[in-house]
Amino acid sequence: MKMTFLEAIKTGMDHEMKKNENVYILGEDVGPFGGCFGVTAGLFDKYGDKRVRDTPISEGAIVGCAVGSAATGLRPIAELMFGDFVTVAMDMIVNQAAKMRYMFGGKINLPLVIRMPIGAGVQASAQHSQSIEAWFTHVPGLKVVYPSTPEDALGLMMSSIEDDNPVIFFEHKLLYGMSTEVGDDIKPIPLGVAKVQREGTDVTVIATGKMVHNAIEASEKLAKEGISVEVIDPRTLYPLDKNTIFSSIEKTHKVLVITEEHKRGGYGGEISAMISEECFDDLDAPVVRVGALNVPMPYAPTLENVVIPNTQDIINGIKRMF
Amino acid sequence: MTIPNMNVIDMYKTMLKIRKFETKAMNFFAEGKIPGFVHLYIGEEAVATGVCANLNDDDYITSTHRGHGHILAKGGDLKFMMAELFGRATGYGKGKGGSMHIADATKGILGANGIVGAGHNISVGAALSAQYRGTKQVCVCFFGDASTNQGTFHESLNMASLWKLPVIFICENNLYGISIHQSRHQAIKDISERAVSYNMPGITVDGNDVFAVYDAAKEAIKRAREGNGPTLIECKTYRQRGHFEGDPGTYKPAPEQEEWVKKDPIPRVEKFILNKKILNESQLKDIQQEIDIQIEDAVEFANNSPYPSLDSVIEDVYSDMKEEVRVR
Ligand SMILES: Cc1ncc(C[n+]2csc(CCOP(=O)(O)OP(=O)(O)O)c2C)c(N)n1
Ligand SMILES: [Mg+2]
Numbered sequence: 001m002k003m004t005f006l007e008a009i010k011t012g013m014d015h016e017m018k019k020n021e022n023v024y025i026l027g028e029d030v031g032p033f034g035g036c037f038g039v040t041a042g043l044f045d046k047y048g049d050k051r052v053r054d055t056p057i058s059e060g061a062i063v064g065c066a067v068g069s070a071a072t073g074l075r076p077i078a079e080l081m082f083g084d085f086v087t088v089a090m091d092m093i094v095n096q097a098a099k100m101r102y103m104f105g106g107k108i109n110l111p112l113v114i115r116m117p118i119g120a121g122v123q124a125s126a127q128h129s130q131s132i133e134a135w136f137t138h139v140p141g142l143k144v145v146y147p148s149t150p151e152d153a154l155g156l157m158m159s160s161i162e163d164d165n166p167v168i169f170f171e172h173k174l175l176y177g178m179s180t181e182v183g184d185d186i187k188p189i190p191l192g193v194a195k196v197q198r199e200g201t202d203v204t205v206i207a208t209g210k211m212v213h214n215a216i217e218a219s220e221k222l223a224k225e226g227i228s229v230e231v232i233d234p235r236t237l238y239p240l241d242k243n244t245i246f247s248s249i250e251k252t253h254k255v256l257v258i259t260e261e262h263k264r265g266g267y268g269g270e271i272s273a274m275i276s277e278e279c280f281d282d283l284d285a286p287v288v289r290v291g292a293l294n295v296p297m298p299y300a301p302t303l304e305n306v307v308i309p310n311t312q313d314i315i316n317g318i319k320r321m322f
Numbered sequence: 323m324t325i326p327n328m329n330v331i332d333m334y335k336t337m338l339k340i341r342k343f344e345t346k347a348m349n350f351f352a353e354g355k356i357p358g359f360v361h362l363y364i365g366e367e368a369v370a371t372g373v374c375a376n377l378n379d380d381d382y383i384t385s386t387h388r389g390h391g392h393i394l395a396k397g398g399d400l401k402f403m404m405a406e407l408f409g410r411a412t413g414y415g416k417g418k419g420g421s422m423h424i425a426d427a428t429k430g431i432l433g434a435n436g437i438v439g440a441g442h443n444i445s446v447g448a449a450l451s452a453q454y455r456g457t458k459q460v461c462v463c464f465f466g467d468a469s470t471n472q473g474t475f476h477e478s479l480n481m482a483s484l485w486k487l488p489v490i491f492i493c494e495n496n497l498y499g500i501s502i503h504q505s506r507h508q509a510i511k512d513i514s515e516r517a518v519s520y521n522m523p524g525i526t527v528d529g530n531d532v533f534a535v536y537d538a539a540k541e542a543i544k545r546a547r548e549g550n551g552p553t554l555i556e557c558k559t560y561r562q563r564g565h566f567e568g569d570p571g572t573y574k575p576a577p578e579q580e581e582w583v584k585k586d587p588i589p590r591v592e593k594f595i596l597n598k599k600i601l602n603e604s605q606l607k608d609i610q611q612e613i614d615i616q617i618e619d620a621v622e623f624a625n626n627s628p629y630p631s632l633d634s635v636i637e638d639v640y641s642d643m644k645e646e647v648r649v650r
Contacts, residue, residue, distance in 0.1 A: 033501035033573060056471035056507040057438050057499055085437065088472070123358035123409075125420045127436030294645050295636060299358055299420030300409030303635045 001184060006039050006176040008150035009115075012157025013040075013077060015186060017047055020075060023161055024051040026062055027079030027115075036081045037117055037176055063089035063114060067097045067166075070112040075161060082128050083116030083170065086135075097166040098141030109164040113157075119172040119210055119260055120308050126296035129304075131261040133208070136168045137237050137270065143191055144237040146170040148212035151182045152235055155189030162188060172210040172260075192239035196248070200230035203254040203318050206245060206271055207233060211258045211309065218314040227318065237267055245271075246279055253284040254321045258314055263291030285321040290314060325533055327600045333375050333532050334591050335609060337367040340391045341588060342617050343400060347390070347407055347421075351567040356407045358420045363391035365530075365562035368587035369494050370395035372535025373462055376543050382430040382448040382461040384441035387422050388494075388561075389434030392464050397429045400620035410627035417630040418638065430459075438499075439472030441465055442491075446478045449487035449552075460488040460546040462539075468499020468507050470516065479520040479554065488546035490539065491554045494529065496561040501573040517554040529557025530587040533594075560585070 003011065017023045024047075025040060031054040034041030044052040055062050059080060066076040080086055086093070093114065101108050120129035136144050143165050147153040153171070160167040197212055198219050207215035212233045219229035230248050234240055249255055255275055259268040272287040293307045344364055350356045363370070366388075374383070374395035385392040393403065398414075406413025407421055414424045425433035432448060435441050445463030452459035469475060470493060482489045493513050497504050510516070517524025523542070527534045535557055542553035560582035564571035571579075595601050601609075636645040 029500045029502060036500070054502055054506060056502075057468045058471045058473070060473055061471075088437070088439070123420065125358060125418070125423060125436070127422070128359070293636065295639050296418075298418040298630075298635055299406075299415070299423070300417035300630055301357060302409070302629050302632065303417060306632050306635045 001182060002179055003150045003154070003182045004177055004179045005150045005153055005171070006037065008154040008182060009039050009157050009171065010041070010043065011186070012154045013161070014043065014046070016158055016161040017043070017051065022073060023075045023077065024053065025077045025079065026053040026055050026065060028055055028057055028062075028081050030054060030079050035079060037173065039115075039176070040079065059085050059088040060092060063092040064096070066112045066114065067092055067100075067110065070110045070166075071100065071108055075111045077113045077115060077161065079115045081117070083118035083132050084127050084130050086116060086132065093136070093142070093166070094139050098139045101165070102141060110166050111161075111164045113160045113167045113169050115169045115171060117171050117173045119174060120292075120297050120304060121174045123299055123301055123304060125299035129297035131209070131259065131292070133170065133237055133259065133261055134265055134267045134270070137267045141166065143167045143239065144170070145191060145235070146209050146237055147235055148175065148209055148233050150178065150180050152189060152195065154182060155187060156191065156235060158188035159191050163191065170209065174210050189235070191236045192241055193236070194232050194234045194241035194244035196230065196244065197233050198229065198231040200228040200252070202228040202252055203256065203321060204230045204232060204245070204248040204252045205256045205258060205314065205318070207231060207258045208237065209260060211260055214309070214311045215258055215314055217311045218318070221311070221315060222318060227322070229318065240271070242274070242278075245275070249275065249279050249282050253282055255283070256288040256290060256314065256317045256321070258290040258309060258317075260309060261291050262294045263289060264294045266291050288317040288320060290317050325536060329375060330591070330595060330600055331609075333371050333536070334595060335613065336371045336375070336395050337532065337588050337591065338610065338613050339400070339616065340367045340370070340394045342613055343394060343403070343620070344390055346404075346617055346621060348563070348567060350407070356421070357409070358422075359387070360407070360421050360567045361388040361565065362563045362567065363388050365582065365586060366494055366496060366559045367391055368532035368535055369492065369529045369557045369559055370464065372532040373490070373492055373539040375536055376540045377460070377462065380430055381459050382432055382445070382452075384432045384445040384448070384461065384463050385434045386441060386465055386469070387434065387436055387438070388466070389424060390421070393424050393426065393431055393434065396431050398424065398426050398431060400616055401623040404620040404624040405627050408624040408627070409629065410624055411630040411634065412623070412627040416634060416638070438466070438469045439474040442469070442472070442474040442478035445489050446482050446487060449482060449489040450485065452488055453485070458547050460490060460543055462490045462492055464492050464494060466499060467493060467495040467497065467504050467513060468502065470513050471508060479516070479522065479552070482552040483520040483522045486549060486551035488549070489552040490542045490546055491552060492539070493554065493556040494559055495556050496559050498561060498565070498574070500565045503573075512556060514554055514556040522552050522554060524554040524556070526556045526558065529559030530585045530590065532587055532591055562586075
């Protein structure tokens with residue numbers, strides 16, 4: 001069946017809510033309003049206000065409540081309206097959720113999911129457009145998921161809810177409307193398994209989120225020039241499927257890493273450092289990293305376009321290796 | 323308190339300026355001329371106007387995502403604001419900020435803000451600065467009802483009261499945080515009650531009555547200037563539009579909307595001005611025309627302004643260096 005990205009996330013949550021009555025949703029305007037982007041629309045009518053809870057504007061309390069209820073037997077899904085607002089709840093994630101299990105000697109489970117819409121391209125400027133993956137991939141104790149297609153969003157959402165660890169679930173806001181075929185056999189997709197989105201032999205492109213689609217577009221253009229590009233979407237940033245990445249590099253010997261984050265300190269840097277460290281002998285060229293400019297996201301569409309990495313940047317980056 | 327006629331006329335002009343500016347912005351947004359997020363203040367103009375009429379140029383304000391009214395009332399320039407909404411190089415933020423991030427340091431406007439609750443803390447800092455430097459400046463902190471559920475609200479009231487800082491906390495209780503009615507986001511009706519916990523005066527006024535707001539703010543500002551600490555003023559008002567442009571606001575019951583439109587603050591002032599014979603009908607018309615012209619000038623200025631140069635994207639991140647340009 002055909003499904004939008006947005007419906008896929010909802011369907012994943014719906015399935016898990018049906019299966020387990022301890023799964024519940026909380027967040028700002030997630031109830032009758034259906035969430036700022038409409039992801040929870042209809043779930044309130046189906047499950048009522050006990051399981052789809054509108055909260056005050058209190059991100060610290062939203063995430064804190066998720067942590068406390070996860071520690072005591074529930075499986076919360078917390079929605080932050082924009083990923084950018086997580087700064088207000090950072091202590092609950094970084095010092096509490098991520099570390100509790102370890103500090104308590106492994107004697108506690110924290111099955112919680114925090115959903116965060118991220119990414120630029122809608123002129124929402126500096127405080128509503130960020131790509132903040134690296135803030136979380138840096139913190140031991142968190143799993144980080146970032147799907148790029150409806151099918152993956154659905155299956156990964158199910159796995160995230162079933163996982164006994166805190167999971168950060170990123171959703172690129174420009175992908176919400178994207179609609180593709182989703183198999184009728186709805187089932188979880190395990191965390192930590194990358195997907196080869198397009199097979200190729202000359203160069204490996206590792207892309208996340210919306211950039212996966214830019215990478216596919218670049219690969220189609222380069223195919224016409226005789227360059228065969230393999231596009232890999234890790235789908236989960238942590239755990240990271242190194243095997244799929246490394247076997248591709250053994251074949252292509254060239255790698256470009258593209259993420260929408262600011263290039264400085266982004267998770268793309270971690271991936272490329274890891275490749276340089278562990279696959280040095282397989283490489284024919286230094287790893288190329290592409291990311292956003294290191295500036296806050298500007299408002300004017302003309303400026304925003306300059307800051308966000310695009311398909312041409314990927315093509316240029318690949319050509320530098322030949 | 324009796325308010326001098328001059329001030330009444332000025333306040334009328336300010337309210338009208340805000341209304342007409344935003345009505346333009348509303349239409350431009352609908353036409354696709356303004357991108358991003360636009361949160362309108364239509365129906366709430368009396369709050370910013372009544373408060374800011376008591377402020378000096380060098381006093382500070384912090385604002386919110388719904389900031390056009392605060393900024394105009396504090397002396398912000400229509401031209402630079404419109405240019406910013408248009409994403410032009412001549413805008414307040416050189417096209418980098420947009421509607422939610424307009425600031426004017428020369429007027430003490432410490433910025434609209436995209437983060438709910440951020441202004442609370444920043445206002446405390448500005449007030450501390452005034453106290454520290456021994457000036458008589460004050461800082462007015464504007465914020466919405468729903469923002470009072472952020473920890474920052476409680477932290478800020480406590481610290482400001484403890485240190486007797488010259489802050490005036492102005493709560494714009496427009497009954498909603500996006501789709502959530504006040505009765506569904508907090509267990510109290512009068513937010514001014516929260517002042518009790520922090521040992522400061524807390525009062526509630528009709529936020530659609532510009533004179534009531536003016537009087538309450540006057541006293542609180544005096545108190546702050548004299549070193550007697552902060553006040554919390556809750557202004558009951560109503561957002562006539564959706565949360566942002568594009569939100570049809572279907573969660574607002576029609577009778578509630580109608581009731582509040584009847585209490586629209588601008589016709590109320592017009593009636594007052596005519597009843598008290600401060601001005602006659604034709605003088606009011608003149609004012610309206612004068613403001614229409616100012617708005618048209620601002621639109622023309624914005625339209626004729628250049629787009630920001632692409633090179634400018636790497637400027638203004640630091641005071642003393644530019645960011646690298648991406649190697650393409
Ligand atoms: C930290 C944070 N959380 C959530 C939001 C999203 N948001 C923007 S405005 C708003 C509602 C604010 O309500 P209120 O404070 O009453 O102000 P009003 O919009 O009514 O003027 C919300 C939830 C945000 N911008 N920042
Ligand atoms: Mg409100």
